[in-house]
Amino acid sequence: MSYLDIWIYDSTHRMRVFLCYLLIFVVFFIFSDVMIYFYTKSLYQPIENYEILAENMEVTVTQAEASNVNGNVKGTVKNNTNETITNQYLKFEFYTPRDVNIGTKYLKIENLNPGEEKKYELGFRFDSVSSVEISNASAEEAEAAAPEELEITPVFGPAGLISALILGYFFL
Numbered sequence: 001m002s003y004l005d006i007w008i009y010d011s012t013h014r015m016r017v018f019l020c021y022l023l024i025f026v027v028f029f030i031f032s033d034v035m036i037y038f039y040t041k042s043l044y045q046p047i048e049n050y051e052i053l054a055e056n057m058e059v060t061v062t063q064a065e066a067s068n069v070n071g072n073v074k075g076t077v078k079n080n081t082n083e084t085i086t087n088q089y090l091k092f093e094f095y096t097p098r099d100v101n102i103g104t105k106y107l108k109i110e111n112l113n114p115g116e117e118k119k120y121e122l123g124f125r126f127d128s129v130s131s132v133e134i135s136n137a138s139a140e141e142a143e144a145a146a147p148e149e150l151e152i153t154p155v156f157g158p159a160g161l162i163s164a165l166i167l168g169y170f171f172l
Helices: 003-009 011-043 139-143 158-171
Strands: 049-052 057-066 071-079 088-095 101-109 117-124 131-137
Touching: 049 057, 057 131, 088 117, 088 139, 101 117
Parallel strands: 049 131
Antiparallel strands: 057 071, 071 117, 088 101, 088 131
């Protein structure tokens, strides 16, 4: 009788050990996902102070939140005029608790028919944002803006690139 015969014969113990390790891995994975979710949610504080000065369209803010380094503003834009809105911009100015303007972002509103409503989401990377002011901006003002001010989505940094490469290596 060889070792292989004994190993195959007594496979129930090894299977139990394997299933135990699998169960520990799954429980740890779920636990870590839940803890990471709650930790990242606790970092973001809602922005309670926002002022909407936009004309010709109804702008609402459904969610505005910021952490120490970044945040996002979500909401809807509705055309209240009788004309189609094309090539207009919304200007988002971000302020610190001491009312210092720390940055501006522009959101392009294009092809918004009368009575139509669209959702928007704007990400930003500014420190210690406590209030937002939303107003209309002309196309000339937006064209004179820096490229970072026109960028809507957060920057995909080196850490994101490295993690994507590692995940691609293991799962592809």
